[in-house]
Structures are given as C-alpha cells and as structure tokens.
Amino acid sequence: MSGQEMFALDDLARLFDMTVREDAVAGGLTVTVRNQTIVLSPGQSLASVGGRLISLPAAAVREGRSWYVPVDFVPRAIAPVLGSRLELRKPSRLILLGDIRAPRVAGRIEPLGSLARLTLDVAPATPHTVSQDGQHLNIRFEADMLDAALPATTAPDLIQNVRPGEGPAVVTIDLGPRFASFRSSDLAGPAGGGRIVIDIIGQTELPPGQPVPPPTPEQPPLLDLVPAGTLRTIVVDAGHGGTEAGAKGSGGALEKDLTFAVARRLKAALEARLGLRVILTREGDSTVGLDERAALANNNKADLFISLHVNASVRQTASGAEVFYLNLDEYGDAAQRVAHGESESLPVFGGGSRDIELILWEMAQARYIQESAALAQAVESSLRQHVPMSLRAIQQAPFRVLVGANMPAVLVEMGFITNAPQEKQLQSEEFQNLLVQGLVEAVSRFRDARGAGPSGAVR
C-alpha cells in the first residue's frame, strides 16, 4: 500500500489482545494494550506510545472499514508496551513473540599437529547436531538465532573458515584441502554452558607403526578443486538509475549513466580475468530500490557487494575517488555486538535464554564490518595506483544500500562530477578502464588475502 507494507490493525488487535477505539470526532485512533495507550493520528507518521513519541515510516490509513498501520508499528510501538521479545521478520512475514533463544557462541581454533581443534563454548548449553555436507561441516543449534563470535582460522589447510551458516542458528566450517575426517564431542562448559569440541583430522594422520605411504594420487586434483580464494559471486551495483539520475555535471553527464558504464566494464573484466560470476543490480536504465540492491546480492549468495557511485560537491574544486564502508554507530548496540562480539563485554547468564535486544534483519552487514573494512582498504590502495584519490580516501558512513548486505560491502565514489575536468575524465573510456583495472586488482588482492584465511583479509 503506497509503497509501504501495512498490517490491518484488526489483525494485530486479535494477535496482541489490543482494543482499538476510534475517536469519531477528531479522527484519531487509540490502541490500548495492557493498560497502556498508543495514540495514532492519521496523516502523521508518528505515534505516541505511553506518552513517548516514536516515528513510523508512514501514517496509519483507513481503507473501507479497516485501519492499516505500517509493519514497523509492531516492533516500534507494540513491542515496548508488551515489554517482551518481539521480532518482525519482513521477508518471511513472521512476527516472533516471546523469548528468542539466542545462545552465545564463542570459539577458538588450535592447530594440534595433524589435526585442528575447534572449541565452541555455548551459553546456555543448547542442543545441536553436527553434520558433514561435502567440504563443509554444519553445526545446527536448536535456537532462533546465534550471538556468535567466531574465530579466525589458524590452520587453513584443515579449517578454511568458520562462519555463520545458512539459517539463523547454524555455524558452518569450511574444510581445508587436507581434511580427511572429523570427530565431535560435547562437554560441560564454563558457567553452566556447553562446550563443543570438533577435531578436524588431516589426511596425513596415520595409524601408528605404518610405513610412510606412497604419495596419495587424489591430493593434487583435490587442491585444484579448491579455488585460490573463496570468492565466486560478486554483485556490482550501478548506483541510481531510471528516475533517479543521481548527481549531475555542469557538462551534462549523469551519475546513473557513468555508474552503469563502469559497472558493465567491471563485470566483463571480473568475469574474464578472475573467472568470477558477476551480477549487476540493473541491466539498463531502470529504477531499483536501495533494499532491492542488497536483496539481490543476498539472494544470489554473493561473496562481495561493490556499489559504484559518482560524487558531487558544492565546491567545484573537490576531486578524487573515495571508498566508503558502513558506519555501525548509527545502528545501535546490538549491531556493535554482532560486529565485535567480545565475550568479555557481555555477561553470560547461566541457564535460560539470554536477554537480547531486538536484532533487526536490516543489520546483516554488522557481522561483515571488519571484512568490509579490509575490502575498502584493498579498493583504496589498488585504485590509488590508477586514478586520483580524494584526501579523504577511506570513510565510514551510514549508507542505506550497504546496511542490508549480508557480505563484505563497499561503496566507491569514483570521482566528482561537479569538477569539470573530472566530469570529462569520468566520461572517457580510458579513465573508466583505469577505474576497472583498480577495482579488479582490489578484488583479486582481497581474494588472495581471504584465501590465506580470514585473518589475512582482516589484518
């Protein structure tokens, strides 16, 4: 409805045991939940919740005999009143009410000669299963989500990466080329929590007393099957498009045309030179929403998201490229914890579910923030070899297109369209190729660092 997802207020009233009273004279709505009052004023995208003002993305509207409120009414207005856990999952159109089981998972990896040991402390202890799926081990927890601080690998030949898996409560281990078998055991952990110990056993581990075997013939092809890094798919986002032209140059150049031109060149170069699968967020001059761009990357399980833009300034002298990654400061403490997850910063509660804040689906980027910083650095240093950079070459900002990306993500401002000489440059094939050259090198550099283990990419 009007570009907003709305809930019928009557449905919510049944769901949350609310009474809705309409003030026929003034046209307002009073919603009573547990003796607290939420006042909605039609035409105002604000609501007063127990006297406290909150903002909504849109106003309540009446259609026929029913009132409709934006979906965010649920987490923003109802949740504070109920005082209990309430999670809204927009993509799946689910409202989760009640305690969310979100055990805290902290881990470490120790190389122990021919094996690597992954130890995960889970608080509170949570039932789980460990299963192998090709070159991955999946640890599935019986929980709604995880509050995970996963370790960087120290034994990449056995454990390439430990990362959040598919699904809200899955940890996935990407196995290294030397993996032969694994064993897992459950122990009691500190403070009433649980401890999972998984040993990843390498191929060269032999029963004692056996002579050295001939070189295993499978080993070289196995290494060939595993790519140098872990990058397969990249989404390249040509900023703006369609009705949103973006910034304009005095010579008539439009940001949307320049970003699309470079995006197409970049796609061709990444496919041809690095053998990657590249998806563009738009195939022509079409209007694409900011959420849709990140969603496209998420749905295609992209490993990187690179958004291309062109800058503008009230100062015509400003020039040079800039690289941005997300600033988490504006996304609350929950995002900070997802990003850093230092165990010492959080008390561990024994038993019961841990009291967590509402974690929004829109904060997907939070757990990739360090990799995004590493990617931004790779892009900045590679671009610098080819094109002029702004004095403020790397920055952090709360950019809307980056927040929802469930992968390392950067936004590249390729130059200032408001600077006349730079506008000309940006339009030239030669300069566009220089930008592409820098970006391809950056992706290649990031891939190599990541292939050497997440620690390589982050440092």
Added chain:
Amino acid sequence: MSRLMAVVAAITVAGFAVLWLVIVKAPGWYGPSAPAATATAAAVAAVAGPERKIKATLYYVSEDGLSLVGAEREIPFGEPIVEQARRILEAQLREAPAPLASAIPAGTALRALFISERGDAFVDLSGDVTTKHLGGALDELFTVYVIVNALTVNLPSITRVQILIDGKETDTLAGHVDLRHPLHKNLSWLTPPASTAAGR
C-alpha cells in the same frame, strides 16, 4: 486502487487530525505547545532590554569541499529547548559566512521541530532539501550531519536527530545516507582530511 483509497482516506482524516492534535496530543509533545510559551518569553526579554543571544557553533562546507568547519555564531535566545533548537536550525539554514559554503540547499525551510522525551529531535524540512540537492554522497553526508551536529553539539539534551521531509519519514535525501533512524552526533568530517588520509 488501494493506493487511491489510502490517499482519499488520508486526506479525509487530515482535517480532523489538526484539531485532534491540538486537543489530544499536544500535552505529550513539546512541539506544538512550544510557540505560545516562547512568544511570552520573547516578549518578556524584549521588555527587559536588548534581545538576549547565545553563542552556538554552526557547520559549513570548507573551501576544498572535503570537510565541515565549525563557526561560532550569535543566535537569539529561545525557551524552551525546542524553541532554542528551532532558532539554531533557522540560523543554520541561512547562507554561510564567506568563504564557507552551506551544506544545505538554498531555500530549504524548517517546517516543524519536535523533541521526544528521550532526547530525539525530529526535524521536519521542506522538500527542497532533496529536490535541490546536488546528489553527491559526501554532500549528502554533510547536509545530514550539519543538521545533526548543530543540534547535538549546541544542545546536549538532544542526543539524536531524525530528519523528516514534508512531514514524512524518509529513506534518504539523495539515495545514500540512511535516514530511517535518528542519527547521533558525528564530528569525523571536522578534522582536516590530511590527518585522516591514512584511514581510520
């Protein structure tokens, strides 16, 4: 169809909303009830002598276009806090002192200002702030944080600022900065870029 009905419904109730706001909601807000109170305060000040002023730091775009610069200006005193906030923003929306440039498109007007009990300020700007915006990401950051910083730096009781456009919540001004939530003070563009060129 549903959209049309929604619009019709919205227009029908809009008239009632104004009346209703004054009667039902005004006591819960600092906003709508503020101007009356301030008018009295200003009148008292006028009788008492020369107009009272406060010093406030306003923010402008530097000469190279890559930084924000703070400039101390005299602003008419206002009470309560929402009125002072309004006066600071009105000064911020005016032309920049040479040689600085304004980060806010000329013609942008302050339509309304509310402050919630939590210290979140809601700044409702006229549509010019997006329609006349140049569209660059850096300039968009400057536009947003000039407003956020002018309030949060000068009025410590305001901790966060959310920008609305023509009375409605908005995604972004020009396609970059996420405006769906209130934003905190951010002074990172105040340092000259040379010292941060190596990255943060």
